[in-house]
Amino acid sequence: MTRDEARAHYNFLLTLCIRKAETFGPLAFAFIKDHNLNTLGLLPEEQFNLLVATAEVFADEPKRYTHKLDCLQKALDILPGTSFFDPALARQLQQDIQRLKAELDVYSAAMKPERQASGSPPQRIVVETDMPDYYLSIAQQRASAYFQEKYRLSKESKIAQHFTSAARKFEPETTAVQKEFPGACAPFVAARTGAWHVMLPFDLKISRSPEDPLDAALRIWYAKIGYSFPLRYDMGRLCSYYDDQVLDLDMNDPHLLFVSVGPLRETNLGKVDRPMPDDVPYEIGLPRAFLDGTNSLGPYVQIGCNIKVWFDANAVSLLVQGAPDLHEYGLEGGAGLLTRTYASEKTAAYAGAGSQPWQDGLSFNYVNMHLQLLPNVTTAVVPAHTPIFSLYPVTARGQFQLTDARAIGS
Numbered sequence: 276m277t278r279d280e281a282r283a284h285y286n287f288l289l290t291l292c293i294r295k296a297e298t299f300g301p302l303a304f305a306f307i308k309d310h311n312l313n314t315l316g317l318l319p320e321e322q323f324n325l326l327v328a329t330a331e332v333f334a335d336e337p338k339r340y341t342h343k344l345d346c347l348q349k350a351l352d353i354l355p356g357t358s359f360f361d362p363a364l365a366r367q368l369q370q371d372i373q374r375l376k377a378e379l380d381v382y383s384a385a386m387k388p389e390r391q392a393s394g395s396p397p398q399r400i401v402v403e404t405d406m407p408d409y410y411l412s413i414a415q416q417r418a419s420a421y422f423q424e425k426y427r428l429s430k431e432s433k434i435a436q437h438f439t440s441a442a443r444k445f446e447p448e449t450t451a452v453q454k455e456f457p458g459a460c461a462p463f464v465a466a467r468t469g470a471w472h473v474m475l476p477f478d479l480k481i482s483r484s485p486e487d488p489l490d491a492a493l494r495i496w497y498a499k500i501g502y503s504f505p506l507r508y509d510m511g512r513l514c515s516y517y518d519d520q521v522l523d524l525d526m527n528d529p530h531l532l533f534v535s536v537g538p539l540r541e542t543n544l545g546k547v548d549r550p551m552p553d554d555v556p557y558e559i560g561l562p563r564a565f566l567d568g569t570n571s572l573g574p575y576v577q578i579g580c581n582i583k584v585w586f587d588a589n590a591v592s593l594l595v596q597g598a599p600d601l602h603e604y605g606l607e608g609g610a611g612l613l614t615r616t617y618a619s620e621k622t623a624a625y626a627g628a629g630s631q632p633w634q635d636g637l638s639f640n641y642v643n644m645h646l647q648l649l650p651n652v653t654t655a656v657v658p659a660h661t662p663i664f665s666l667y668p669v670t671a672r673g674q675f676q677l678t679d680a681r682a683i684g685s
Contacts, residue, residue, distance in 0.1 A: 276310060276315065278315060278316035281310070281315035281316060281317065282315075282316070282317070284306060285306075285317060285321060285325065288302060288303050288306065288325065289324070289325075289328075291303075292328050295440070295441075295442050296440075296444075297438075297440035297442070297443055297444065297446070297449075297452050298446075298449055298451040298452055299328075299332060300329065300332040300333065300437070300438030300440070301431065301434045301435045301437075301438055301451040301452060302451050303325060303328065303329040303332075304329055304342070304434055304437065304438070305430075305431070305434050305451075306325075307325065307326065307329060307346070308434075312325075319353050319356040319357045320357045320358060320359065322349075322350075322353050323350050323353045323354060323357055326346045326347070326349050326350040326353070327346070327347070327350050329346050330343050330346035330347050330350070332438055332439075332440070333346075333437055333438060334436075334437060334438055334439040335439075337378060337379055337381075337382035338382075339437045340375050340378065340379045340382075341379075342437055343375060344372060344375050344376065344379075347368055347371055347372050347375070348372060350368060351365065351368045351369065351372065354368065398586065398587060398590055398591045398668065399586070399587075399637075400584055400585070400586045400591075400593070400668060401584070401585040401586070401633065401634075401637065402582060402583070402584055402585075403582075403583040403584075403585070404580070404581055404582045404583065405547065405548035405549045405581045406544060406545070406546070406547050406548075406549065406581070407545070407546055408544060408545020408546050409476065409544045409545055409547075410473065410580075410582060412545070413541075413544065413545065414472060414473070414474050414660070415471065415472065417474065417660040418467075418472035418474065418662045419468065421660070421661065421662060422464070422467040422468055422662075423468075425458075425600075426456070426457055426458030426463075426464055426467070427458060428456060428458045428459060431450050431451060431453070432453055432454050432456055432459065434451075435451060435452055435453060435454035436454050436459060438452075440452075463599075466599050466665075466667075467598075467599055467600070467662075467665075470665040470666060470667050471665065471666040471667075472598060472662040472663075472664070472665050472666075473580055473582065473642060473644065473662075473663060473664040473665070473666070474659075474660055474661055474662050474663050474664075475536075475562075475565065475578075475657070475659060475660075475663065476539055476540055476541050476544055476561075476659055476660065477491065477536050477537050477538060477539050477540055477561075477562040477565075477659050478536065478537035478540070478656060478657065478658055478659050479534075479535075479536055479537075479578075479656070479657045479663075480533075480534070480535045480536070480537075480654070480655070480656045480657075481532060481533070481534050481576055481606065481646060481648060481654075481655050482532075482533045482534075482535075482653060482654040482655070483529065483531060483532065483533070483648065483653045483654070484533065484653060484654060485508075485526055485531075485533050488533060488535035489535040489536055489537035489656075490537055490538060490559075491535070491536045491537050491538050491558075491559045491562040491563055491566075492535065492536055492559070492562060492563040492566045492567075493533060493534070493535040493566075494533075494534045494535070494566055494569060495507065495508060495513070495531065495532070495533055495534075496531070496532045496534070496571045496576070497524065497528070497530050497531060497532075498530060498531075498532045498571050498573060498574050498575075498576075499530045499573065499574060500573050500574060501573060502573070503571035503572065503573055503574075504516075505517075505570075505571070506522070506524075506531075507519075513526070513531075532571070532574075532576060532648075534566065534569060534576055535566075536562040536563070536565060536566050537562065537659070538558045538559055538562060539557070539558040539559075539561055539562060539659075540658075540659035540660065541659070541660070542557065542558060544561075547561065549561065549564050549565075549581060550564065551563070551564045552564065565578065565579075568581070572609075572645060574647045574648075575609055575645040575646060575647045576644075576645070576646045576647065577643055577644070577645050578643060578644040578645075578646070579641075579643050580641075580642055580643055580644060582641065582642040582643075583639055583640075583641055583642075584613070584639065584640060584641070584642055584666075585634060585637040585638070585639045586613075586637060586638065586639075586668075587636055587637055587638070588614050588615040588637075588638040588671065589671060589673070589674075590670075590671055590674055591668050591669065591670065591671055591674075592612050592613060592614050592668075592669050592670070592671045592672070593612070593613040593640070593642075593666055593667070593668055593669070594610065594611075594612055594613075594666070594667040594668075594669050595610070595611045595612075595613060595642055595664060595665070595666050595667075596608055596609070596610035596611070596664065596665060596667075597609070597610070597646070597663070597664060597665070598661075598662035598663055598664055598665045599665065600662070601646075601657075601662075601663060602649060604655050604656065604657045604661070605648060605649055605652040605654065605655030605656075606646050606647065606648060606649060606652075606655045606657065607646070607647060607649055608644065608645060608646055608663070608664055609645035609646075609647070611645070612669075613640040613642070614638075614640075614671070615638035615639075615640065642664070642666060644663055644664045646663070
């Protein structure tokens with residue numbers, strides 16, 4: 276930026292300031308951050324005016340005080356070199372800086388309980404799976420990259436977070452004030468980046484129509500609330516999956532679900548111990564093995580992931596639910612709270628459980644995906660490496676107590 280351009284932009288910013296335009300704060304702060312005001316030829320008086328005006332329009336929130344303090348401190352340092360230096364003005368700036376620092380200390384003190392390290396050791400959650408490298412490492416890296424790319428804020432939107440305006444105008448196309456993005460909401464992002472995600476290394480399709488299934492394999496279910504049954508397609512008719520009984524079902528029956536999978540999108544999955552059919556290549560065999568382990572729960576498609584988690588059920592439970600963005604693909608996931616095993620597995624699942632020293636005091640349960648089509652959605656496709664289910668450790672029911680603050684004495 277040349278000196279003439281800098282002065283023209285400075286005059287533009289002051290015009291916005293005088294008009295109390297919502298765009299002044301974001302544009303002025305970006306100008307201050309991106310340029311050395313001394314090298315742009317701005318007079319000390321002009322730099323002072325711009326810094327103070329910018330400091331005044333920051334949102335009155337403690338998390339913005341660091342930038343506000345920086346602007347005020349720079350203005351105080353410049354003040355002696357201006358033609359209107361006044362000890363009273365300098366004293367007022369110093370007092371404003373002291374006030375902001377004191378309020379920032381109050382905020383920091385209130386946040387101390389969050390930052391203090393807990394005296395008790397962290398809860399240990401141990402995962403047993405036949406694809407440990409994928410689920411514990413590769414998939415988590417994929418999930419992090421997926422959400423970072425999807426919700427990363429632009430530089431302009433990050434700057435816009437710092438400012439508010441009492442007098443707002445309808446300017447939806449003005450990028451300098453666009454800050455209401457999903458990625459700007461801390462809890463929204465934490466639910467995505469702070470969870471443990473389960474996904475698949477191949478495409479998954481769930482549909483009420485038999486057209487265009489994915490290439491690797493297809494399974495069919497009759498599924499409704501209270502009842503489900505696996506089917507197969509043979510000689511132009513739907514048959515029982517178990518005994519080949521021909522069933523009088525039309526292919527357009529609203530209770531039919533067609534679930535298909537595509538070939539692997541990535542073959543470097545690390546260690547894989549899952550049994551696979553030997554009549555097809557690995558790229559087809561692993562997706563087919565997943566599909567062969569798929570079941571149904573009424574209208575839900577249950578995808579077995581062979582993920583067994585061990586945890587102290589007396590202190591922690593595990594919330595398992597559809598990933599936050601799953602609805603964008605036309606699906607919703609069933610939510611479940613894993614406490615301890617429900618004695619609903621076959622005896623073999625319990626034989627030898629707890630025999631290892633590290634299992635002492637731990638219970639186990641299984642993480643599976645339960646998916647159903649959203650209302651009025653007939654086809655849903657989830658691409659490979661897309662977070663499908665999320666796992667969140669939560670405090671067990673007996674480890675907390677809900678208390679009305681009014682009942683606590685001062």
